[in-house]
Amino acid sequence: MKTIVINPVKPSAKLFQFLEKKGLIRTLKPTKKSIETKTKTGTVDVLYTSRSCYGGHRLICIGKRTKFIRFCYHRDNEDFLFLNPQNTEYQKLYLVFALDKIYTFLAKLKNEQLKNKDFIALEIQYNNPSFSFFTVLKNAVHCEVVLDEKKQHPVFFVTESSKLKNNKIVHNNIKFSICEDN
Numbered sequence: 695m696k697t698i699v700i701n702p703v704k705p706s707a708k709l710f711q712f713l714e715k716k717g718l719i720r721t722l723k724p725t726k727k728s729i730e731t732k733t734k735t736g737t738v739d740v741l742y743t744s745r746s747c748y749g750g751h752r753l754i755c756i757g758k759r760t761k762f763i764r765f766c767y768h769r770d771n772e773d774f775l776f777l778n779p780q781n782t783e784y785q786k787l788y789l790v791f792a793l794d795k796i797y798t799f800l801a802k803l804k805n806e807q808l809k810n811k812d813f814i815a816l817e818i819q820y821n822n823p824s825f826s827f828f829t830v831l832k833n834a835v836h837c838e839v840v841l842d843e844k845k846q847h848p849v850f851f852v853t854e855s856s857k858l859k860n861n862k863i864v865h866n867n868i869k870f871s872i873c874e875d876n
Contacts, residue, residue, distance in 0.1 A: 722777050724849035728757030735760040736847065743856045750856035758787060758838050759847045763870035765863045767796045770832045772854035778820035785840045787818040787848035788872055792835035796863075799835045803865055815839075815872050818848070835863065839872065 703709060713719045720741070731737040736759040743752040778784065791814050792799045802808045819825045830836060840847055 731757040752856045775851040776826040784848040785843040796833040
């Protein structure tokens with residue numbers, strides 16, 4: 695019997711470029727569309743969507759420019775990947791959560807019972823093994839927002855079901871803002 699001995703190698707930029715050229719991998723880098731977006735709120739660029747016969751899934755790259763808080767929720771989980779392989783200096787990005795799930799949130803919204811203590815604005819850290827990769831669970835009320843700085847708008851990745859809808863919540867009677875003076 696023939697034996698083939700395979701020697702392990704350390705990862706490197708050159709090796710990953712080689713694997714990409716061979717069509718074996720795709721590294722997670724911000725897309726041109728997500729970096730160069732000039733729209734008011736940003737853009738979503740679908741990197742891939744799996745075929746439904748294998749279970750619908752997609753990976754998206756988001757360039758975020760939204761400067762106002764507008765909450766939404768999804769009926770299934772989504773995974774956030776805050777990777778910055780180029781170490782670009784991004785504007786601050788916040789992931790704002792209501793501390794109640796959608797049905798309690800909507801009841802409080804309708805009855806005008808929402809208070810500051812019902813929310814948290816998480817300042818996003820990139821490339822942190824403990825805090826940069828996590829799942830936002832179904833029915834979590836949330837939104838991403840950036841503050842008006844003169845740096846590159848933030849870019850990040852999300853994996854989710856390919857047919858997952860972004861259910862926007864109308865809250866015209868309340869204005870939300872982030873106070874950075876902590």
